[in-house]
Amino acid sequence: MLTLKAKRIIDSADVIIYADSLVHPSVCEGAKAGAQVIGSKTLNLDEITELMVGAATDGKLVARVQSGDPSIYGAVLEQMRLLEAAGVEYEIVPGVSAAFAAAAVLKTDSRCRRCRRR
Template identity: 50%
Template sequence: MVHFIGAGPGDPELLTIKGKRLIDSADVIIYAGSLVNKKVLDDRKESAVVYNSAYMTLPEVIQVMKETEAKGLSVARVHTGDPSIYGAIREQMDALDRLGISYEVIPGVSSFLAAAASMKKEYTLPGVSQTVILSRLEGRTPVPEKEKILSLAKHHATMIIFLSVGKIEVLVQLLSESYERDTPAAVVYKASWPEEVIVYGTLETIADKVKAAGITKTALVVVGDFLGNAYELSKLYDQNFETEYRKTGGSMKGH
């Protein structure tokens, strides 16, 4: 079987227990070496054969999977973060479907979640934003017209922009068409890695700060008023708000 595994954002301890077990026991490991922290492979079997997919094409990756499966051995296909987000996983699964090779997907911690943890922020603040948009600028991979940054920014939601820090000035210009220039913004470089860097600013200042920090890749751009300090308290713990488990005026009980 082929196991697609989300290796998390970088910190090896953010790998799931299931993901680690499958990597450690795999006969063949194919990992995205340009992004995955190789330390997640440290406890692999001595006999495990390791391939770095950064140097491979899709047909080469599938061929390794096909040959390994024919031998009755297991494959750990290790992706950065969670493989469902900018992971190019669908094309691999479809190829395996055509070959009749079974597989499973093990989710991982995405870098956008690690970024929130590093910043100690909540993306969905009551009264501020209840919507999180994950997107990217158009590059060599095109973006559908209705999903351009210019259109998405009109929602004034919390935005996390992947794969775009290298064009930070263009991105800021597009966002500023809808967001106020004093809207808080941040750039998180290599969230959860030892070399992590967080740059805070506003849409007015963030581009200059990021350029001064020398950040050109492997970073997320986050934008929205969730980075500020004004918000409403949650209804979840409001003493005047009844839930299935808690009635107003009731006493605290532990279960």
């Protein structure tokens, strides 16, 4: 699940690199005309980084769309370090946690029982 902020970034990006083995292609349906949309399942880390750094150096807005929690997913840290080494500024925009999404679908409270009493 995407946040509204993530959707705005994807829709305004010049280059969208998305994990097409894990992310549904409909996530990129709002891409602006002329945006370059690239699936990353056949790319290695160096190729992905080269695309991101090259586009950013050209002044383009790049959206790197991945699945999973950015605080757990190891490739995010690797990409962050490579972008920093190249002097590219970036922002991590997390999605909606599966725990909160599940609670919403189940129409339940995601807080612990003790917290609900307060």
